Amino acid sequence: MKRKSINEMTREELAFEYSELLAEYEQVKAERLSLDMSRGKPCREQLDLSDGILTVLKTGEDCHNSFGTDMRNYGMPIGVPAARKLFAELCGVEFDNVFLGGNASLELMYDAVARAELFGVAPGSTPWCKLDKVKFLCPAPGYDRHFRICETFGIEMINIEIREDGPDMDTVEKLVSSDESIKGIWCVPKHSNPTGTIYSDETVRRFAALKPAAKDFRIFWDNAYMVHDLYEGVPDILNIFELTQGTENEDMVYMFTSTSKITYAGSGISAFITSDRNMKHALSYIGTQIISYDKLNQFRHAIFFEDADGIRAHMKKHADILRPRFEAVLTAFEKELAGRDIATWTKPLGGYFISLDMLSGSAKRVYELCLDAGMKLTEAGATYPYGKDPKDANLRIAPSYPPLPELRMAAQVLCLCVKLAAVEKALSERGFFKSINTISLGNI
């Protein structure tokens, strides 16, 4: 096993390893693989876990709740009570603070930003589109679709370093309290996408106690992975909603969650959780937009799970499917990359991603090498605002979707490409390619 740090290797050792890796890479390319670790998609077995939900409503009679209300018809703009109760219990919030959407919390987030842009976040609050400049803080690496919302609305994004216990709170506090044009921050507080970070109690408390310069500052608290632990005994995060209710920050939190990775990625239900005042304001616009989201699907979820414990029990089955997948990738990383000073990676306790940091300036190269070898990854840079990773070092690895044998193969290919790019870079820095245009390496 080669455990020698790349920095300790001689030029000759590097050149020898390079030729070996290149030969291996050519062999892999010849196999014309088709692998995909690009998106956090649940795998078939995971989707199968929820198939019971397809038949909980079989007849028109089934579609009536205990008060006799027909879920097939119009009405209930805020959502089916039984499903709102389910989310209230799961999130530790009051029933009245839960609004139910369609199949995508992304839509609820986009719509929340769109409403702020068009109408402001509260009665009398200036619509963001009327302001010269609106900025969001973006803990990064983070979720590309959050960043894309900002980009779409022309919101300036400011990178915030994400650490082991959450975003760099010193910087967050300083910026939020001093710059009135900062109107929001994206947070995935548990099993962050892609770092797997679990915000510490201290971090959540500091969020709840922020003193924003902007009265219309909002925390977009995307609790997408709140029950998505891979192991028993993973700590829960503090309930920011509870921490802020009754304080001057009562209206500061927009919480989002969904069952996209609990039941079906394409046909789950979503929730928007916020203060009474925010809810009233949002509903005054949502009431123009829609009569209600799909109540049958909300009702199906309520019946299928019964209560929050039903969801928690269900998530253990997901964990049993996902754990070996995560471990397969982590084992390969440990075996192939450890001790070489060429990469570091997260060892998540839940969520959907492993975050892989490589040598500066090599993420794009690794991405391209993988692509040429028939493996799709999330695009290099995607985990940073504007798709620009300042160090060009981070890749988001999504191990959930491929079948285990394919995943093991994919992890091998990925490790090969990481090593190849690292050795290539080291050789290049030592002048090895002086007569070779490195760009031509794109065609190896």
Next chain:
Amino acid sequence: MKRKSINEMTREELAFEYSELLAEYEQVKAERLSLDMSRGKPCREQLDLSDGILTVLKTGEDCHNSFGTDMRNYGMPIGVPAARKLFAELCGVEFDNVFLGGNASLELMYDAVARAELFGVAPGSTPWCKLDKVKFLCPAPGYDRHFRICETFGIEMINIEIREDGPDMDTVEKLVSSDESIKGIWCVPKHSNPTGTIYSDETVRRFAALKPAAKDFRIFWDNAYMVHDLYEGVPDILNIFELTQGTENEDMVYMFTSTSKITYAGSGISAFITSDRNMKHALSYIGTQIISYDKLNQFRHAIFFEDADGIRAHMKKHADILRPRFEAVLTAFEKELAGRDIATWTKPLGGYFISLDMLSGSAKRVYELCLDAGMKLTEAGATYPYGKDPKDANLRIAPSYPPLPELRMAAQVLCLCVKLAAVEKALSERGFFKSINTISLGNI
């Protein structure tokens, strides 16, 4: 049977009828009825027609299409192909021009206006929110939720008279071609809400040939009742999409439809149909907003109906349920109100509403009299922009929801209130109430 026009009656005759009607009204009030003709909600029997859709997908295997794509997972932002095909066939448009949404075309319409406000209707087009003034033409009486969208966005609404063959096209043409701030018009071209109007071929052709002063003028063509005929042989409207494709007005039409009144009002699917250019522009934003709408429900619809003929056959069953309801109300109107010069009403061939025009200044009065007698109607004024019926004469009658015996009762109560208000008005005009404060009549 009293068939004497109210205008031919003597003051004594009126006073006598008034006392009779009042006595009857008091009796009705004493019954403490609870009737509702306020919204165009399908009734239980109608919803039951679609219950087969609940079980077309019973297993995970069922959720795969013929190419093996799993509808439970992420993907297909524009919608499930089989369901897009269904709408393409039904609407006589190309597959590529069909986008599928969630359970509500209202949401697609709101979102289309929101995108125009935020980003403009085309690349380089000025966002409407940056303009001093944006106006929409509103054929009225019309659909209150269309008008509410305009009101929410601060769009100025201009009433357009709606005639037997559609909106007053002379006025539409004149205004649209001369005023650049007019950016849109709401149309329900078949079985208009609430007048039941079917746009003539001439009207549709004139719409397709409009010469708008504003390049970013859009026709919001809400084809909500496209297959909702009550009788055999009701003429179809011309296909405005076909008429505009390949012309300079290619991008002028936003077409919307849904299955809210085909399958389930709360759990149907919706479609947005527009030109290639418009579609590309819209998708560039929708792709930020959502990964896809609920594909399982789209897939359920495609399987349940198979093709457009499947929908047409299904709609005949709806007609069989709705026809007697419409006829019950129309029979009551004919029996109680005809020949009195106190009301006119539409005799719709489809859709969900009867439009009732009463004496000027009496719609609110009738609405209140009905409410006091335990019957809910769509609020007076709701069928006009800003909730302001210039003549205070129109009420929207929704006969679909109540069971037939209840509906017959409701029609009786309504007719009673119309007559009471008419006689009251006539007496008032002849000085009968000179010593009585008419406001106190609110308490009868």
